[in-house]
Amino acid sequence: MTSRDIDRFFKALAREWAHSTDIILIGGAAAVIGGSRRPTFDVDFEVAFGGRRSSEDTEVFAAALHKAEDASGVQGQFTEDIGAWSAIALPPWRGSVRPWKRYGQISVNLLDPAFYVVSKLRRGDADDFADLVLIAKQSGVKWRQIAALCGRAASLSPASTALRGFTRRVEYFFKARAREVWGPGFQPMPAIVLFRLAAKKGRRK
Numbered sequence: 001m002t003s004r005d006i007d008r009f010f011k012a013l014a015r016e017w018a019h020s021t022d023i024i025l026i027g028g029a030a031a032v033i034g035g036s037r038r039p040t041f042d043v044d045f046e047v048a049f050g051g052r053r054s055s056e057d058t059e060v061f062a063a064a065l066h067k068a069e070d071a072s073g074v075q076g077q078f079t080e081d082i083g084a085w086s087a088i089a090l091p092p093w094r095g096s097v098r099p100w101k102r103y104g105q106i107s108v109n110l111l112d113p114a115f116y117v118v119s120k121l122r123r124g125d126a127d128d129f130a131d132l133v134l135i136a137k138q139s140g141v142k143w144r145q146i147a148a149l150c151g152r153a154a155s156l157s158p159a160s161t162a163l164r165g166f167t168r169r170v171e172y173f174f175k176a177r178a179r180e181v182w183g184p185g186f187q188p189m190p191a192i193v194l195f196r197l198a199a200k201k202g203r204r205k
Helices: 003-016 027-033 057-072 113-121 126-139 143-156 161-177 188-200
Strands: 021-026 042-049 075-079 098-103 106-110
Touching (some): 003 027, 003 057, 003 106, 021 027, 042 057, 057 075, 113 161, 126 161, 161 188
Antiparallel strands (some): 021 042
């Protein structure tokens, strides 16, 4: 998938859905916009409907999405809450999104880079690490912000095996991948300590 494919998908969606709607693009498609060349096969996003809500909005939107998929050849997956896509909490993210493009009544936005990194670490497969390294390096985000935000995500999450996995992924990132972002002089332990302190602060009892 390329940025042209994503553009074609949203143009097709705007033809089928002429209502005020805010979209936050996440996942591999957001990385493609950031310059990733790895294969990705669908467009994942959060959707928020503007104006007066109807109980049928989601169903009608899903039908419009299906028509846009047929017209563009690109698959789409949506949710009204990207925080619910993982057992690991995502700290409040909607106020920090960045506009990308507008298609008719549809506004497409991107997650703030630091929140994007956290969203990827919530899952953390090989492609996720490649995407988050690319976005973190390209955006110039600071390691302190990543460590503190990851700690905040951990502090908001219930104790679980998923949380243990998230902690391992965060610490692996700082130990094994962070030098790709912040250079060979990066030292992982200050970031790990900051992450652990932020995770402990405000922890659910």
